[in-house]
Amino acid sequence: MRRYLRCVLCAASGLCVSVAPPTMAQSAAYPTRVVSLINPFSPGASTDIVARVIAQKLTEAWGQTAVVENRPGASGMIGLAAVARAPADGHMLGMMIVSHATGVALQGGGKLAVDLVKDFAPVTQVVSQPYVIVVNPSLPARSVKELIALAKAKPGALTYGSSGIGSVLHLGGELLAVQSKVQMTHVPYKGAAPALADVAGGHLMVQFSTRMSAQPFIASGRVRALAVTSSERVPGLDLPTVQESGVTGPYEVNGWYGVVAAAGTPVAIVERLNQEINRILKMPDVRERMTVEGTIPAGGTPAQFGALVRSEVEKWRRIIQQAKIASAAL
Numbered sequence: 001m002r003r004y005l006r007c008v009l010c011a012a013s014g015l016c017v018s019v020a021p022p023t024m025a026q027s028a029a030y031p032t033r034v035v036s037l038i039n040p041f042s043p044g045a046s047t048d049i050v051a052r053v054i055a056q057k058l059t060e061a062w063g064q065t066a067v068v069e070n071r072p073g074a075s076g077m078i079g080l081a082a083v084a085r086a087p088a089d090g091h092m093l094g095m096m097i098v099s100h101a102t103g104v105a106l107q108g109g110g111k112l113a114v115d116l117v118k119d120f121a122p123v124t125q126v127v128s129q130p131y132v133i134v135v136n137p138s139l140p141a142r143s144v145k146e147l148i149a150l151a152k153a154k155p156g157a158l159t160y161g162s163s164g165i166g167s168v169l170h171l172g173g174e175l176l177a178v179q180s181k182v183q184m185t186h187v188p189y190k191g192a193a194p195a196l197a198d199v200a201g202g203h204l205m206v207q208f209s210t211r212m213s214a215q216p217f218i219a220s221g222r223v224r225a226l227a228v229t230s231s232e233r234v235p236g237l238d239l240p241t242v243q244e245s246g247v248t249g250p251y252e253v254n255g256w257y258g259v260v261a262a263a264g265t266p267v268a269i270v271e272r273l274n275q276e277i278n279r280i281l282k283m284p285d286v287r288e289r290m291t292v293e294g295t296i297p298a299g300g301t302p303a304q305f306g307a308l309v310r311s312e313v314e315k316w317r318r319i320i321q322q323a324k325i326a327s328a329a330l
Contacts, residue, residue: 030089030090030269030272031066033064033091034065034067034091035058035065035066035067035090035092036069036092036093037054037093037094037095037259038068038082038093038094039069039071039079040077040078040094041070041072041076041079041095042070043070046212046293046294046295047095048068048070049289050127050290050295051068051095053289054277057286061276075103076097076099076100076103077103077113077114079094079095083120083260083261084114084120084263088261088262088263088265088266090265092261093123093259093273094120094261095126095257096257096258096309097257099167099168100116101309101312101313102167102168102316103166105166105313105316105317106165106166106316116309117309117313119263120261120262120263121260121264121302122260122302122305122306123261123273123277123305124258124273124277124298124299124300124301124302125256125257125258125299125305125308126256126258126277126281126299127297128255128256128295128298129254129256129296130228130254130255130296131169131208131210132208132209132210132214132227132228132229132237132239133206133207133209133227133242134199134207134217134218134224134225135147135199135205135207135224135226136199136202136204137222137223139205139206139224141226143226143227143240143245144176144226144240144246144247145246147226148180148182148246151183151184152180155183156183157185158185158206159186159187159204159206160173160184160185160204161187161189161196161204161206161207162187162188162189162192162207162208163190163192164188164189164190165186165188168255168316169192169195169208170186170188170325171253171319171325173186174319174320174322175251175253175319176247176251178319178322178323179248179249180247180248184206192209192210192213196209196213196214196217196223200222200223210294211237211294212294225237225239226245227239227240227241227245228240229251229253229254230252231252256298256312258305259277261273274302278299278300281297281299
């Protein structure tokens with residue numbers, strides 16, 4: 001009764017104020033200012049294009065500006081570290097991709113290293129990106145099974161290129177070698193494009209390439225495509241998976257992009273972002289644009305994306321140890 005009377009008197013005097021928990025209040029108002037989506041790579045790359053599509057659609061949905069900021073450097077670690085250090089209020093987000101997982105697995109430390117699990121709140125996976133195994137047409141291999149047979153017959157004679165030591169294109173080859181118990185010689189390049197050109201020119205024999213990069217070479221007959229590295233076949237490509245080609249053990253190598261926030265970001269804000277981005281990924285124009293970029297719209301829950309990140313770091317760390325790959329300086 002006393003408590004009731006106090007409330008009545010308080011209301012009558014205008015002194016009572018309803019106070020909601022800070023997290024709930026902040027989440028209901030989010031976003032309250034410009035939202036920055038950090039792309040930790042250079043403008044014009046596929047990650048940049050995907051990020052800008054998402055930012056534009058978020059702006060349209062919220063009536064509050066979302067912008068993409070490019071912060072390249074240190075193999076994408078500089079931009080990602082900025083997201084980890086940002087206030088945990090959802091106003092700075094970041095694009096996390098597969099090369100962050102391979103980079104952390106390779107480096108295992110360093111002043112720019114971040115913990116992909118502890119330092120971030122996963123929002124959602126945005127896209128996946130299967131790779132295509134291509135060979136020079138002069139190579140007498142028309143399947144992955146035949147490629148493995150050649151590698152077994154001449155250990156170390158087959159050369160394959162990548163965009164650098166520890167890149168997913170490098171580790172995709174190492175995973176194939178480890179599971180097939182063969183030796184292939186890795187040749188690192190400063191980018192995937194010159195490596196692919198050298199496969200077409202006969203200076204290299206094998207390459208793990210993105211579909212978008214490889215398609216013109218495949219269409220012109222300058223390289224021969226053997227398989228896709230995903231666990232399932234890719235629509236529009238009449239190619240088997242590596243797994244279907246007789247490789248022992250599970251084989252799956254996918255590029256992926258996802259959105260993260262700083263660790264400690266309120267769950268309600270993460271959920272709102274997750275719902276908005278998943279809605280965006282279902283839009284026909286968005287799906288068409290991402291398909292043009294050679295990616296497949298993904299989506300899913302924060303928990304699913306977090307599990308993917310953890311499994312990728314563990315997987316590539318294991319392959320790096322098995323293949324005895326030395327850490328490269330950032």
